[in-house]
Amino acid sequence: MLAKIKAAKESLRNSEKKVADAVIADPDSAVQSSIHAIAIRAGVSEPTVIRFCRALDCVGFQQFKLKLAQDLARRGTFFYQDVTAEDTSGVLANKLLDGAIASLVQIRNQINEEALDKAIALYESCSRVELYGSGGSAVVAEDAQLKFFRLGKPAIAYSDPHIQHAAAALLDRDALVIAISHSGRSSDILKTVEIARASRAKVISVTATRSPLAQSSDVALTVDVNEDSDIFSPVKSRLGQMVVLDVLAVGVAVRGGDHMLEQLAKARRAIDFKFV
Amino acid sequence: MLAKIKAAKESLRNSEKKVADAVIADPDSAVQSSIHAIAIRAGVSEPTVIRFCRALDCVGFQQFKLKLAQDLARRGTFFYQDVTAEDTSGVLANKLLDGAIASLVQIRNQINEEALDKAIALYESCSRVELYGSGGSAVVAEDAQLKFFRLGKPAIAYSDPHIQHAAAALLDRDALVIAISHSGRSSDILKTVEIARASRAKVISVTATRSPLAQSSDVALTVDVNEDSDIFSPVKSRLGQMVVLDVLAVGVAVRGGDHMLEQLAKARRAIDFKFV
DNA sequence: TTAGGGTTTGTAATAAAACTACACAATGAA
DNA sequence: TTCATTGTGTAGTTTTATTACAAACCCTAA
Numbered sequence: 001m002l003a004k005i006k007a008a009k010e011s012l013r014n015s016e017k018k019v020a021d022a023v024i025a026d027p028d029s030a031v032q033s034s035i036h037a038i039a040i041r042a043g044v045s046e047p048t049v050i051r052f053c054r055a056l057d058c059v060g061f062q063q064f065k066l067k068l069a070q071d072l073a074r075r076g077t078f079f080y081q082d083v084t085a086e087d088t089s090g091v092l093a094n095k096l097l098d099g100a101i102a103s104l105v106q107i108r109n110q111i112n113e114e115a116l117d118k119a120i121a122l123y124e125s126c127s128r129v130e131l132y133g134s135g136g137s138a139v140v141a142e143d144a145q146l147k148f149f150r151l152g153k154p155a156i157a158y159s160d161p162h163i164q165h166a167a168a169a170l171l172d173r174d175a176l177v178i179a180i181s182h183s184g185r186s187s188d189i190l191k192t193v194e195i196a197r198a199s200r201a202k203v204i205s206v207t208a209t210r211s212p213l214a215q216s217s218d219v220a221l222t223v224d225v226n227e228d229s230d231i232f233s234p235v236k237s238r239l240g241q242m243v244v245l246d247v248l249a250v251g252v253a254v255r256g257g258d259h260m261l262e263q264l265a266k267a268r269r270a271i272d273f274k275f276v
Numbered sequence: 277m278l279a280k281i282k283a284a285k286e287s288l289r290n291s292e293k294k295v296a297d298a299v300i301a302d303p304d305s306a307v308q309s310s311i312h313a314i315a316i317r318a319g320v321s322e323p324t325v326i327r328f329c330r331a332l333d334c335v336g337f338q339q340f341k342l343k344l345a346q347d348l349a350r351r352g353t354f355f356y357q358d359v360t361a362e363d364t365s366g367v368l369a370n371k372l373l374d375g376a377i378a379s380l381v382q383i384r385n386q387i388n389e390e391a392l393d394k395a396i397a398l399y400e401s402c403s404r405v406e407l408y409g410s411g412g413s414a415v416v417a418e419d420a421q422l423k424f425f426r427l428g429k430p431a432i433a434y435s436d437p438h439i440q441h442a443a444a445a446l447l448d449r450d451a452l453v454i455a456i457s458h459s460g461r462s463s464d465i466l467k468t469v470e471i472a473r474a475s476r477a478k479v480i481s482v483t484a485t486r487s488p489l490a491q492s493s494d495v496a497l498t499v500d501v502n503e504d505s506d507i508f509s510p511v512k513s514r515l516g517q518m519v520v521l522d523v524l525a526v527g528v529a530v531r532g533g534d535h536m537l538e539q540l541a542k543a544r545r546a547i548d549f550k551f552v
Numbered sequence: 553t554t555a556g557g558g559t560t561t562g563t564a565a566t567a568a569a570a571c572t573a574c575a576c577a578a579t580g581a582a
Numbered sequence: 583t584t585c586a587t588t589g590t591g592t593a594g595t596t597t598t599a600t601t602a603c604a605a606a607c608c609c610t611a612a
Contacts, residue, residue: 085537
């Protein structure tokens with residue numbers, strides 16, 4: 001629509017051109033304005049605005065506004081923008097959400113199907129799962145625990161590194177570790193994984209590509225995200241980790257066939273009803 | 277917007293529900309209709325249609341139509357698809373990520389700037405924060421705690437409803453509660469908030485539009501998401517809640533000026549290095 | 553240059569849509 | 583049952599969009 005206005009502009013009458021300029025100058029406010037407001041802003045009369053709409057193949061002003069609104073909604077995908085002290089809270093929210101969306105899109109484009117299949121296979125051949133994550137990643141580990149313990153095998157999350165060490169030492173070859181870390185460079189988690197592997201447990205890591213943690217695990221589900229703009233701890237990678245673990249859990253569930261899916265749906269409804 | 281309508285439907289009055297049904301049944305024609313036409317199709321009076329729009333946080337019918345139109349325009353980029361047992365893990369991952377992305381886009385389009393400003397003001401005027409969430413929302417509460425305790429005021433998260441009750445009873449007028457719940461209908465969280473308000477604490481809720489929890493809090497930061505396709509507990513609303521709380525925390529931080537932002541950046545680097 | 557055709561634009565009136573105020577009806581608690 | 587509260591519709595008001603028409607403009611040709 002905006003393109004259409006620009007293209008049609010030359011063939012418009014003079015005062016209609018003024019309308020075109022006013023709309024192009026600030027399309028966002030145009031969709032919220034009445035004919036009256038636009039007429040004033042363009043310095044023309046109200047019927048001129050209607051004639052402008054008709055020139056653009058719209059039956060009236062309302063339809064024009066609707067088409068323009070839909071156009072604006074579609075424009076511009078999502079990208080990072082740093083927040084500044086001058087942003088209103090609405091602008092701020094949009095920037096942060098755009099960033100979060102952009103990072104999920106990035107993850108979507110980076111999925112390693114092979115790793116995912118391997119990870120699913122590892123879950124299927126294990127008898128229990130332990131999830132390790134500290135700091136921000138502890139939250140992700142707990143969230144994943146909620147999913148995995150419904151899949152039929154014991155699942156437990158530890159966030160304290162000392163307890164992780166102790167737990168890892170008690171694992172055996174039937175245990176599966178899921179180690180979560182944004183950077184994959186924290187000495188605590190590396191030590192924990194080392195101990196776990198010494199106990200012959202399998203290790204899936206959810207972390208950054210080619211990080212030490214990724215390299216020392218059997219399968220790495222990588223989550224790489226542009227974190228520069230995060231003020232707090234990395235929210236975006238947290239979101240990404242949660243989604244990737246959801247993918248893993250759903251992947252396992254789907255392999256279990258319709259029966260398992262139904263059971264999970266039931267479980268979900270029961271829990272939703274009470275808790276969420 | 278459609279998700280918002282679905283989420284709010286239960287809390288609407290009977291004849292408003294008829295409007296909701298009519299809109300959901302054929303949203304495409306709804307955006308082209310006048311109040312009159314929609315009123316007839318839903319079998320209600322015209323003011324009821326307007327009241328329906330207002331219930332959805334729109335200032336009037338026009339704004340409602342505009343938002344709905346934009347919503348419809350945006351759909352189709354990323355959209356929900358149910359997973360099936362035949363999906364390869366790659367397809368599965370794409371479907372789930374698309375769904376997650378779509379839900380964040382929805383949230384982005386629903387930001388209530390006014391509520392956000394109020395929430396920021398509430399934080400600024402409180403002396404400490406308590407975060408309450410159970411089940412899946414407990415994870416979100418913990419995540420938010422990590423952010424808020426860096427902002428300079430004590431912040432603590434409780435996930436056990438009994439402890440929440442006890443904690444809420446001990447609050448005073450300087451305390452701020454952030455209550456997190458997907459449905460906003462769990463009796464536990466409602467009871468907790470009731471106690472908190474009796475203690476004269478302020479309450480921000482992160483929950484579904486017009487849910488009982490939203491209605492019984494001072495400010496509601498609404499997160500409405502289409503959860504039909506989730507196999508496990510609502511992942512998407514979890515993501516949304518986390519992002520919304522991130523927006524709130526960043527909003528507070530930004531109001532603190534450049535000095536605060538620098539400090540947070542420092543804190544972040546220190547913690548990243550060690551933990552994440 | 554100016555009279556007359558068409559074209560462009562605005563004014564004012566009309567129609568339609570959105571919205572408000574209020575009153576009646578339904579519902580639920582005392 | 584009565585009273586209070588909530589919900590819903592009717593009728594009127596305001597705002598917005600649209601139409602009809604006339605003034606202004608511009609070009610061409612006498």
